[in-house]
Amino acid sequence: MDQQVLIxxxxxxxxxxxxxxxxxxxxxxxxxxxxxxxxxxxxxGLRTGGGAQGNSDAQNKERRRKLTESLSALDNxxxxxxxxxxxxxxxxxxxxGLDLTPKNFYMISAICALVFxxxxxxxxxxxxxxxxxxxxxxxxxxxxxxxxxxARRQKKFIKEFSGAIDVIVRGVKSGLPVNECLKxxxxxxxxxxxxxxxxxNEALRIGMTLEQALTRMYERMPVQEVNFFGIVLLIQQxxxxxxxEALGNLSNVLRSRKLMEGKxxxxxxxxxxxxxxxxxxxxxxxxAVKVASPDYLDPLFxxxxxxxxxxxxxxxxxxxxxxxxxxxxxxx
Numbered sequence: 227m228d229q230q231v232l233i234x235x236x237x238x239x240x241x242x243x244x245x246x247x248x249x250x251x252x253x254x255x256x257x258x259x260x261x262x263x264x265x266x267x268x269x270x271g272l273r274t275g276g277g278a279q280g281n282s283d284a285q286n287k288e289r290r291r292k293l294t295e296s297l298s299a300l301d302n303x304x305x306x307x308x309x310x311x312x313x314x315x316x317x318x319x320x321x322x323g324l325d326l327t328p329k330n331f332y333m334i335s336a337i338c339a340l341v342f343x344x345x346x347x348x349x350x351x352x353x354x355x356x357x358x359x360x361x362x363x364x365x366x367x368x369x370x371x372x373x374x375x376x377a378r379r380q381k382k383f384i385k386e387f388s389g390a391i392d393v394i395v396r397g398v399k400s401g402l403p404v405n406e407c408l409k410x411x412x413x414x415x416x417x418x419x420x421x422x423x424x425x426x427n428e429a430l431r432i433g434m435t436l437e438q439a440l441t442r443m444y445e446r447m448p449v450q451e452v453n454f455f456g457i458v459l460l461i462q463q464x465x466x467x468x469x470x471e472a473l474g475n476l477s478n479v480l481r482s483r484k485l486m487e488g489k490x491x492x493x494x495x496x497x498x499x500x501x502x503x504x505x506x507x508x509x510x511x512x513x514a515v516k517v518a519s520p521d522y523l524d525p526l527f528x529x530x531x532x533x534x535x536x537x538x539x540x541x542x543x544x545x546x547x548x549x550x551x552x553x554x555x556x557x558x
Contacts, residue, residue: 320446322375323418331368339364352527379418380449386419387451388480391473398470404459405430422447436463451480494554501550508543 313321315328326334342363346356390411397407405427412424422443429439440456458476462469515522526532 317445318372318376321379321448322372323379323421324372324375331372335364335368338367342367380447382416383418383422383447384449384451384480384484386416387455388477388484390415390419390423391455391477391480395470395473395477398473404469418447422452436460451483454479498554501547501554505543505547505550508539 315331319326319328319331339360340363343356343360346359351359393411393415394404394407397410398404402410408423408427408430412420412427414420415423425446426439426443429442430436434442437456437460440452440459444452444456454476458472459469461467462472512523526536
């Protein structure tokens with residue numbers, strides 16, 4: 227009876243912690259509506275005059291109207307893309323830069339599951355631990371590796387993307403068309419920037435519109451920098467204006483974002499180090515106790531109640547790690 231009460235209390239505490247984490251997690255604010263509202267408000271402040279001044283005001287009104295419509299359309303498309311939260315396996319592999327089909331990925335996952343299970347059997351683990359290793363090897367480790375490669379590829383892209391925009395700015399100022407500048411980036415930029423711009427050029431070459439090609443580029447590389455780049459190009463295509471100046475401002479904004487991210491990492495380094503130390507303490511203490519008294523922790527692994535305690539402690543540990551990661555992650 228006491229064991230059942232302890233199990234029920236432990237599960238209740240874990241559920242309460244998970245519910246608190248979901249309720250207290252911060253939400254992302256959508257600033258695009260404010261931007262569109264500000265543009266709509268600015269339209270009302272235009273003054274009409276006679277002669278050349280009246281024509282200029284009319285042109286400004288028309289340009290603001292087109293800009294507002296373009297921003298609204300882009301905002302709706304961005305929302306539609308963000309609603310597709312579930313990314314397919316083929317898209318994940320493409321975003322990670324892996325030349326694999328889903329069938330090949332499943333084969334690799336099966337091999338990893340067999341390897342993890344073999345390690346569990348050779349090391350003399352209990353049957354349920356071996357089964358857990360098989361699940362981790364088949365479902366957890368391969369997807370973690372793909373997500374790791376996705377994040378690393380996106381970081382490399384963001385690091386080199388501002389330089390690619392500078393190439394477009396210098397090319398436009400020297401008189402080259404935008405398509406030629408994109409081809410230069412596809413030939414000479416480092417990976418993965420050249421890969422993405424090569425696919426962008428191929429999409430334009432086979433007859434896709436610039437909007438469709440940029441949308442597919444954002445699907446392959448879902449980062450805000452690509453979204454900003456697409457907005458600038460599409461607005462310039464719709465309303466006109468100085469493309470070199472707009473892209474130069476975008477390049478400065480992207481560099482400012484990188485500087486801000488560096489400052490945030492420096493300021494949050496102490497908190498992250500504390501989180502790492504706190505997260506590693508249970509394992510370090512367990513290892514020290516195992517060395518000092520090898521038989522002291524055996525009931526945790528050999529008795530049913532000890533197994534329940536380990537499962538509860540592991541769930542509680544995972545919850546704490548998720549909370550600390552959420553607290554130390556600041557998005558620019």
